[in-house]
Amino acid sequence: MSQWTWEWRGYEPSAERLRESLCALGNGYFATRGALPELRGGLVHYPGTYAAGCYNRLESTVSGRRVVHEDLVNLPNWLLLRFRLRRPGEVWGPWVSPRSYAVLDHGHVLDLRRGTLTRTSRYRLDGTAMLGVEQIRLVHMGDAHLAALRTSITTEGWSGEIEVESSIDGGVLNGNVHRYRALNRHHLAHVRTGAQEPHTVWLSCRTSTSDICIALAARTTAGSTDGPSVSSVLSPAGHQAVHRLVVTIAPGRPVTVDKTVALHTSRDTAIGNPVSEAVDRVSTAPGFPALLDSHAAAWKGLWRRADIRVPGEAGRILRFHLFHVLQTLSPHTADLDVGVPARGLHGEAYRGHVFWDELFVLPYLDLHLPEVSRSLLDYRHRRLPRACRAAAATGRAGAMYPWQSGGDGREESQEWHLNPASGRWLPDHSRLQHHVGSAIAYNVWQYCAATGDTEYLHTKGAEMLLQIARFWADLAVFDPAAGRYRIRGVVGPDEYHDGYPGAPRPGLDDNAYTNVTAAWVLTRGLELLRRLPAWRRAELLDRLGLGTGELTRWEEVSRRLRVPFHQGVISQFEGYDDLTELDWDAYRARYTSIRRLDRILEAEGDTVNRYKASKQADVLMLGYLFSPPELRRLFQRLGYDLDDDVWNRTVDYYLRRTSHGSTLSELVHGFVLARARRADAWQYVHEALKADIADIQGGTTGEGIHLGAMAGTLDLVQRGLTGLETRADSLCLDPVPMPALCEYGFTVHYRGHWGVGVLSRAGQLDISVPDSDESPIRVMLADRAVTVAPGETCTLTLPNG
Secondary structure (H helix, E strand, O other): OOOOEEEEEOOOHHHHHHHHHHOOEEOOOEEEOOOOOOOOOOOOOOOOEEEOOOEEEEEEEEOOEEEEEEEEOOOOEOOOEEEEEEOOOOOOOOOOOOOOOEEEEEEEEEEOOOOEEEEEEEEEOOOOOEEEEEEEEEEOOOOOOEEEEEEEEEEEOOOEEEEEEEEEEOOOOOOOOHHHOOOOOOOEEEEEEEEEOOOEEEEEEEEOOOOOEEEEEEEEEEEEOOEOOEEEEEEEEOOEEEEEEEEEEEOOEOEEEEEEEEEEEOOOOOOOOHHHHHHHHHHHOOOHHHHHHHHHHHHHHHHHHHOEEOOHHHHHHHHHHHHHHHHHOOHHHHHOOOOOEOOOOOOOHHHHOEOOOHHHHHHHHHOOOHHHHHHHHHHHHHOHHHHHHHHHHOOOOOOOOOOOEOOOOOOOOOOEEEEOOOOEEEEOOHHHOOOHHHHHHHHHHHHHHHHOOHHHHHOHHHHHHHHHHHHHHHHOEEEOOOOEEEOOOEOOOOOOOOOOOOOOOOOEOOOHHHHHHHHHHHHHHHHHHHHOOHHHHHHHHHHHOOOHHHHHHHHHHHHHEOOOEEOOEEOOOOOHHHOEOOOHHHHHHHOOOOOOHHHHHHHOOOOHHHEOOEOOOOOOHHHHHOOHHHHHHHHHHOOOOOOHHHHHHHHHHHHOOEOOOOHHHHHHHHHHHHHHOHHHHHHHHHHHHHOOOOOOOOOOHHHOOOHHHHHHHHHHHHHHHOOOEEOOOOEEOOOOOOHHHOOEEEEEEEOOEEEEEEEEEOOEEEEEOOOOOOOOEEEEOOOOEEEEOOOOEEEEEOOOO
16 A cells, blocks of 8 residues: 555454444535445445534433434435346346455555545356456545546346436434434434436435435436436335436446435535526536546645654654545535534544534645634634523633534533443533633634634624633632632543542633643733734724723732642642542453543442542643743743753653543553653654554544644654644744654645645754745744745755754
8 A cells, every 4th residue: 555545455344433434535515435336334344424513403311301402414315326137038137236246356455645435346247257446536626516436347157137226215213323313313404405407416404403404416327338218217105215226237348327316405505406406416517537537736826835744653643644634624625614524524423513623624724725724713703602601601701612512603512421331321521621612722823823814803803812811810719718719610621530539519720731821822822912903903892891800810810820739749639639549450350442431430339529530631731732841931920930851751750641542642651751751752643643544442433533643743753753833933843753653744835835745754853935026934942043035946964953
């Protein structure tokens, strides 16, 4: 396999859902899993199709509990295409699939460069007769509404007729995640079908409560090398729109079937009726060869903007990760009202919701596809009024963004969740992860720093950042005994700890990550107000009702928020040191995996709240967000000394107490260790790289890839290894060596410069600026500063090279 292709050989029912996630194709508008076209969804295969932002809300009764849930909707299955054979005078044989004939060979090849998936199969028919199938599919990166599938069928030692059935199936449900099976999963209603001669069938439906109209149209043509001896019948009926074709087939004379599909929804802009738009688009679409060419050209342009170049196996995986990031968040995303779905558009885990994963995704997009970053921030801005209402409902000022967001920005986190290890329903307090607001503010600031988009910073960005700062200032309560402000009743990124053992109320006090990031938001809010033009500052203060007294409180809280310490390390939260040490060796010996230690302990009648045990990085997330100098400055502003010894002890302390129950965990640990303890960084980076391709979470990748972890590995190279920081007047670099990733290259978009090149090799760093009319770029290293003019390349020898 090359740096650009991934191959899977053999047919393994137990591994098919994982492969289908990893082979999903998308274009930022919609995506389809890499399922076999001839098989419907079941326990083995799941041919899901998802349009970005297409949610629907249902009610279910589970174990006597009323559950309201919003889901990313599995759309009608456009992929269906099956075929069967008969000789003259005989009845039709079974539909050809791995279930009906002996499989002689089977494989898939994912071509990252062109964005295509090629499937090949060989079956034994009878005696010495064989049948070969080759299929190539695409979800068009140039035209967001088109997808296509070409199927070539050949026989050896067999001749007769082949019947092809090409369908759009509206009788689908959400069935990708087994643990959701007790929920109401029927999201589609009002299915209608129709046909337009000579080659097109269509299907439309509506989501049952959000009332989104979805329309698909499919054009299917077939022919053989002997000529177009084809009979064709369009049969729209019930929940399926079916097109049947019969073609003669002879040994060595392939039959080629082309299926082209258009998808539209009522959320689209500049359309009338989704049905007529889909039918018109598919009817006028070019043939498969032309579609493939234009699709490959679109991918070529995208790779030119976003590619990352690292030699070896790590480079193959990084490009694979980038491929899936771009399929979920492409230039088409810039025109949509969507956020960052934690599991991409690849499956139904987490119900397709938006968490904080943009914190790991936007740092890469900011410097490659800034228009997409801005659109993702707009998703949050449109839901700012809802976040302000949520804060007001709890008696707080400002904006309280939800931990899980979907269609309209309300809190989508469940109040109860099922532990599959015990079968018990437990209270879900994850909605107390208010640190998601700090993540949004951080993304606003970083985007504007990378792009120089002061217009955004002074308008939508300012509104979000200031309302989030307002929430933190109001949530903080002064404790006279401590002489500091405290934030109580929250849950940190760790997620295992959602309360104190035996406490009547959920939540923790003074989570270090929450308090430090809240102080950062307040500091940036005050800085932004100072930098705003006087007229804009007055307008904002007046519209938001921000008075001098409130800003004075911001200043005080930003300097006096409490950060707990114990044993010379930063405490994850107040009281952490009082918890019991876990016998890690005993649990590792007893269980195959302890990544979900919380479920294991609960099934034993215990609770992880009693132990010094974390699911994922919490305190150490501070080292992911902030460079060492900036983190020191933050702690100094709060009145604490954070030297290298304290930070290194903190890193070591939590490394020994983390189960890595999230794919983000190894990523963050690898990122932090690259600067704190380089010798140990690679083992965590390596785990982060293989998290999805090896499905280290034990079956979860089949329910959708982990988008934040994939994007985070790209950021680890772009920002972690280079120390890259974008500032108003300079690009700051502080490279660190990692032998396993000592050579890398990428280009970034920085403040009007498209394609600024960064290349690391053999102990030196090359910075190249493309020729343009823009101003020179100032590049800052720890020991020097250089200016690189457009059209020039500067080679810097690194002191630790």
